[in-house]
Amino acid sequence: MDATVVRTGTEGKTWGGGNQPLGASYGKLMMWFFILSDALTFTGFLSAYGFSRFKFMDSWPIADEVFNHFPFLHGVDAPMYYVALMTFILIFSSVTMVLAVDAGHQMKQGKVTTYMFLTIIGGLIFLGSQAWEWSNFISGEYGALKTKGDKILQFVDGEGHRVALKDIAVMHESELTTHTGNTGIWFESGSTVSEYSLESIKEGFAKNENLFIRTLDFDEEGGEKKILSREESQSWLDNNAIGVVEGANLTENEYGPPLFADFFFFITGFHGFHVFSGVIINIIIFFNVILGTYERRGSYEMVEKVGLYWHFVDLVWVFVFTFFYLV
Amino acid sequence: MAHDSTATHQHESNTKRIWQVFAILSVVTIVEVILGIVRPGFLTETSLVGMHLLNWIFIILTLYKAYYIAWAFMHMEHETKGLRRAVVWTGIFLAIYLIFILLTEGDYIYEVYKNGYIAWDF
Structure with missing residues (x-):
C-alpha cells in the first residue's frame, strides 16, 4: 500500500517547491501584489485626470492660483507652500517608518515603538492638513x-x-x-x-x-x-x-471646469482614505509592538509589511503632488 | 541578497543610507517647489514632444523620487530579480499603455472641441 507520491523531477530546483524562490515570505509577496494592483488603480485615476485635462487644455485652472493658502497667513498669496509642507510631513513619516523597520531587524523593541509612534503622528498631521486643504477648496475664496x-x-x-x-x-x-x-x-x-x-x-x-x-x-x-x-x-x-x-462641490466650482473639483475630491480623497487606513493599521501594529507580540514571535516582519503599505501611500502622494499641484 | 527575516540573522543598521535618501528626496522636493513657484520663462516657453520643458522636468524628478522610495524605503534593491521585475515591470508597462491611449484620446477630443462646427462655449 504505497502512498501515491507524484514526483516531478524538479525537486531541489528553484521552482521545485518547498522553498521561497522569490526570497520573500507569503505575506510580503501578497503585500507587494496588493500594492501593484492598488498602484494600477491610482494610475487609472491619474490618467483619467490627464485625459480630462488634455480635453480642456485651454481652460484648466492654474494650481498656483487655486491652492495658495497657508495657515495663519490670511490674504497672503502663498502658492504651494502648504502642500510642500504636507509632502515633507509624509516623506518624513516614511523615514520614521523605515527606521522602525530597520530597528525591527535588530530586534530593538523600544526603538520600533518610538519610530512607529512618530509615524502615526506624521500620518495624523497629514490627514489634518488635507482636511484643511479640502475645507479651503470647498468654501472658495473669491467667488x-x-x-x-x-x-x-x-x-x-x-x-x-x-x-x-x-x-x-x-x-x-x-x-x-x-x-x-x-x-x-x-x-x-x-x-x-x-x-x-x-x-x-x-x-x-x-x-x-x-x-x-x-x-x-x-x-x-x-x-x-x-x-x-x-x-x-x-x-x-x-x-x-x-x-x-x-467655492467648489461636485457639480460646479469657482476655479474652472467641474471636472477639476471632481478629480480633486476623488484622487486626494482616495489617497487620504489610504492614509487613514494606513494610520489605523499602524496603530494596531504599534500596540502589538508594545505588547511584545513580535518579540515573542521572534520577528518584526509585520512591521515590515505595514511599512511597505505606508511607503506606497507616500509614493502615490509624490505622483499626486506632481500632477495636481506642479504640472 | 534576499531579505531573511528570521531572528537568527542579525542585520547591520542601514540608518546612514536612510538619512541619505531622505536628504535626496528633500532636495528634489525643494527644487520642484521652487521651480513651481518661479516657473522660469525659458522652461515654460520651450516645448518638447507636446509638453513644456518644465513639465518634463517635474515628471522626471518625480520618477527619480519614486525610484528612491521604492528601492531604498521599500527595500526593492534587496529583493530577488524575479520579484522586482514581476512588480515593477508589470506596473510600468500597464501605466505607460494606459497613459498613452488616454492622453491621445483626450487630445483628439480637444481638437474636436476646438475645430469642430459645434460651438461648445455658447
Whole structure:
C-alpha cells in the first residue's frame, strides 16, 4: 500500500517547491501584489485626470492660483507652500517608518515603538492638513459667475488682481433667502442660496469702472488667463452669465471646469482614505509592538509589511503632488 | 541578497543610507517647489514632444523620487530579480499603455472641441 507520491523531477530546483524562490515570505509577496494592483488603480485615476485635462487644455485652472493658502497667513498669496509642507510631513513619516523597520531587524523593541509612534503622528498631521486643504477648496475664496456654456467668469481689477464677489456686490435688503422647512408646507429639501445674487453683481460691476472679467481661457502666450476688455466684460455679463458660484462641490466650482473639483475630491480623497487606513493599521501594529507580540514571535516582519503599505501611500502622494499641484 | 527575516540573522543598521535618501528626496522636493513657484520663462516657453520643458522636468524628478522610495524605503534593491521585475515591470508597462491611449484620446477630443462646427462655449 504505497502512498501515491507524484514526483516531478524538479525537486531541489528553484521552482521545485518547498522553498521561497522569490526570497520573500507569503505575506510580503501578497503585500507587494496588493500594492501593484492598488498602484494600477491610482494610475487609472491619474490618467483619467490627464485625459480630462488634455480635453480642456485651454481652460484648466492654474494650481498656483487655486491652492495658495497657508495657515495663519490670511490674504497672503502663498502658492504651494502648504502642500510642500504636507509632502515633507509624509516623506518624513516614511523615514520614521523605515527606521522602525530597520530597528525591527535588530530586534530593538523600544526603538520600533518610538519610530512607529512618530509615524502615526506624521500620518495624523497629514490627514489634518488635507482636511484643511479640502475645507479651503470647498468654501472658495473669491467667488465667480457661471455661464450658460458652463464656463467660469472671474473678476479682476486693472492690475489683474482677483476681486472677490463680496467687494463687488451691491447689497439690498430682502433679496433671496434660503428656503427652509419652517417656511413651506411641502418642503423636503432645498439648496442654499448664495448671499450674492447675479443682479447685485451686475449692479456693482456697473458702478466700478476698474473691474474686468477674466475667462478661463489662456492668453496667446499660454501662461496666463485672458482678461477681457471692459466692453467684452459687459457683454459676457449681460448675455451669458446665469448665476453665482462660490467655492467648489461636485457639480460646479469657482476655479474652472467641474471636472477639476471632481478629480480633486476623488484622487486626494482616495489617497487620504489610504492614509487613514494606513494610520489605523499602524496603530494596531504599534500596540502589538508594545505588547511584545513580535518579540515573542521572534520577528518584526509585520512591521515590515505595514511599512511597505505606508511607503506606497507616500509614493502615490509624490505622483499626486506632481500632477495636481506642479504640472 | 534576499531579505531573511528570521531572528537568527542579525542585520547591520542601514540608518546612514536612510538619512541619505531622505536628504535626496528633500532636495528634489525643494527644487520642484521652487521651480513651481518661479516657473522660469525659458522652461515654460520651450516645448518638447507636446509638453513644456518644465513639465518634463517635474515628471522626471518625480520618477527619480519614486525610484528612491521604492528601492531604498521599500527595500526593492534587496529583493530577488524575479520579484522586482514581476512588480515593477508589470506596473510600468500597464501605466505607460494606459497613459498613452488616454492622453491621445483626450487630445483628439480637444481638437474636436476646438475645430469642430459645434460651438461648445455658447
